[in-house]
Amino acid sequence: MNLRTDPRIAISDDEGTWTYADLHARARRIAAALLSASGPDGERKDSRAGLAGERVAIFVSPGGHFVASFFGVLMAGGVVTVLSPLHPSREMLYFCEDAEVRTILVSPDLRPRLEQAAEGRRVLSTDEAVFSEGPMLDEGPSQAPDAPALQLYTSGTTGKPKGAVLTHGNLETQQRLLAEAWEFTERDTLLHALPLHHMHGLAIALLTALGAGATVRMLPGFDAKRIWSELPRATVLMAVPTMYTRLFNAFDEAAPDLRAEWQRGARGLRLATSGSAALPATLAERWQIIAGAIPVERFGMTEIGVGTTNPVHGARKPAHVGLPLPTVRTRIVDDQGQDAEVGELWIAGPSVFSGYYKRPDATRDAFVPDATGERWFRTGDTVTRDADGYFKILGRTSVDILKSGGYKLSALEIEEALREHPAIREVAVVGVPDENWGDRVVACVVAHEGRAGECATELVRTFAKQSLAPYKVPKQVVLMTELPRNAMGKVQKPELTKQLLAEETKGSAERKGE
Numbered sequence: 001m002n003l004r005t006d007p008r009i010a011i012s013d014d015e016g017t018w019t020y021a022d023l024h025a026r027a028r029r030i031a032a033a034l035l036s037a038s039g040p041d042g043e044r045k046d047s048r049a050g051l052a053g054e055r056v057a058i059f060v061s062p063g064g065h066f067v068a069s070f071f072g073v074l075m076a077g078g079v080v081t082v083l084s085p086l087h088p089s090r091e092m093l094y095f096c097e098d099a100e101v102r103t104i105l106v107s108p109d110l111r112p113r114l115e116q117a118a119e120g121r122r123v124l125s126t127d128e129a130v131f132s133e134g135p136m137l138d139e140g141p142s143q144a145p146d147a148p149a150l151q152l153y154t155s156g157t158t159g160k161p162k163g164a165v166l167t168h169g170n171l172e173t174q175q176r177l178l179a180e181a182w183e184f185t186e187r188d189t190l191l192h193a194l195p196l197h198h199m200h201g202l203a204i205a206l207l208t209a210l211g212a213g214a215t216v217r218m219l220p221g222f223d224a225k226r227i228w229s230e231l232p233r234a235t236v237l238m239a240v241p242t243m244y245t246r247l248f249n250a251f252d253e254a255a256p257d258l259r260a261e262w263q264r265g266a267r268g269l270r271l272a273t274s275g276s277a278a279l280p281a282t283l284a285e286r287w288q289i290i291a292g293a294i295p296v297e298r299f300g301m302t303e304i305g306v307g308t309t310n311p312v313h314g315a316r317k318p319a320h321v322g323l324p325l326p327t328v329r330t331r332i333v334d335d336q337g338q339d340a341e342v343g344e345l346w347i348a349g350p351s352v353f354s355g356y357y358k359r360p361d362a363t364r365d366a367f368v369p370d371a372t373g374e375r376w377f378r379t380g381d382t383v384t385r386d387a388d389g390y391f392k393i394l395g396r397t398s399v400d401i402l403k404s405g406g407y408k409l410s411a412l413e414i415e416e417a418l419r420e421h422p423a424i425r426e427v428a429v430v431g432v433p434d435e436n437w438g439d440r441v442v443a444c445v446v447a448h449e450g451r452a453g454e455c456a457t458e459l460v461r462t463f464a465k466q467s468l469a470p471y472k473v474p475k476q477v478v479l480m481t482e483l484p485r486n487a488m489g490k491v492q493k494p495e496l497t498k499q500l501l502a503e504e505t506k507g508s509a510e511r512k513g514e
Helices: 020-036 064-075 089-098 108-113 126-131 168-181 199-211 224-233 241-253 256-267 281-291 360-366 411-418 457-464 493-512
Strands: 009-013 016-019 055-059 079-082 103-106 122-125 148-153 163-167 189-192 215-218 236-239 271-274 296-301 305-309 329-333 342-348 367-369 375-385 391-396 401-404 407-410 424-434 438-447 476-479
Touching: 009 020, 009 064, 016 020, 016 064, 020 064, 020 122, 055 064, 055 089, 064 079, 064 103, 064 126, 103 108, 108 122, 122 126, 148 168, 148 199, 163 168, 168 199, 168 305, 189 199, 189 224, 199 215, 199 236, 199 296, 199 305, 224 241, 224 256, 236 241, 241 281, 256 281, 271 281, 329 375, 360 367, 360 375, 391 401, 391 411, 401 424, 407 411, 411 424, 411 438, 411 457, 424 493, 438 493, 457 476
Parallel strands: 009 215, 055 079, 055 103, 079 148, 103 122, 189 215, 189 236, 236 271, 271 296, 438 476
Antiparallel strands: 009 016, 148 163, 296 305, 329 342, 342 375, 367 375, 375 391, 401 407, 401 438, 424 438
16 A cells, blocks of 8 residues: 655645645654654564554544554554544454554544553554654555555444454555546545545545545535535545435525535536445435436445445446446355355455454354355345346345245335335334244334324335235334434444344333233
8 A cells, every 4th residue: 555645635624735745754754653662561663674564553533644644554564453533432442452452643632532542552642743853764664465454343233343454455456446447536536524444434435535646625524514515626425325314404404595506516526426335215316316316336345345336437226236346256145055146245356355353263254265265255245136237235134134924025125115105214124033923024213303103003014015015014113213323324233123122021021010
């Protein structure tokens, strides 16, 4: 992973602008500081050997300081582990302990938030490292393509988060593939408001744009009104479905003249993308009305980056995630491990991660070798393909593929049908363990203001029967004020199922006590 050195604007943040040359110089200072300062046990690093794969945590606010810190760690031969203000103190401590972090780079505004994670570790302020008059690293250790560069943590929906190790080769391949597929150039300006501790915000968005020599307008966080106001100065927007929903809410609340101004900004974009969760067709169509084209939806994961994408030019199909990128090989495999029309998506290629940090069992379970020695990564997503070869995600095999009454059902398909109900603002469909049905299909809905009464179970079931086969219709509808989500806005269905089971257990106990 290399950073350019030319004088064009690389980053625009709330502090000002940073050229590629600025960032490169500051990254070299950070690398020198990492190698020259003593660690907690008093040793000093050999600049020729570098950090030799040591994990260094970055707890830095979005902007130029973050980018300089990221590349500074790489220049010093280290592996980046990103912490976020969205993480509670206990989770930050877990990441640092699991990754065996000994040094943390922190921006001054976030230093008070480190708390437990700072204990026993060397803490280096980016303010001191970036603006000091200290030495710059002349030439860091050369990094082989298979050397680790980044350790990102999975969401932990099926257990404790695991550290997925991505190599320099993984990231460079991803940079090149996405820049080509999405036609990134030096003329682009990416409007960036995604969290940086996720593959989407860090590698898919930020690193792709920087690799192409584009400018990145980095905001401190997501604010719908600010996004709308910044669009006229951007050419690319990358977002997740929840962000699009909030953009539409702000759009609907705005005065007519402001909506017209915002729409002009949206129509000036060269590209808008959506990822990290399935984009409902209703949201894609709403964006098309405002911006003139549906977002480019794609499929990606922490472990693989982007694997498939709809095209920039050509057919963009709602509810589909497009075709494989060059170098990405795909299979659809059934429960018996045979190729099938519907089944789990397996992926192989040079962008697939090397494994989970110090988790040999989890790494072994994640891959299936074939007779040729090819390692196929099991994505855990159930998919199918249409006549044109476009992939359609039916859901996470573990939470979105329900087995009810002898049928395999896609929770995403049921959700898509229920979103057409005029009173339903948000919906998540889960399977609750049931002696009779196996999975009892439950729709958890958030109603539009003042329309909760229209979301009673039988009313929603009657509506659903207009577009779904009887065996797909939810058995129960639960009204909620909000759905549990992670930092990327993805609904946490295991947590939702736990809540439902807890409520049922509580209700059963209360009935027995009467």
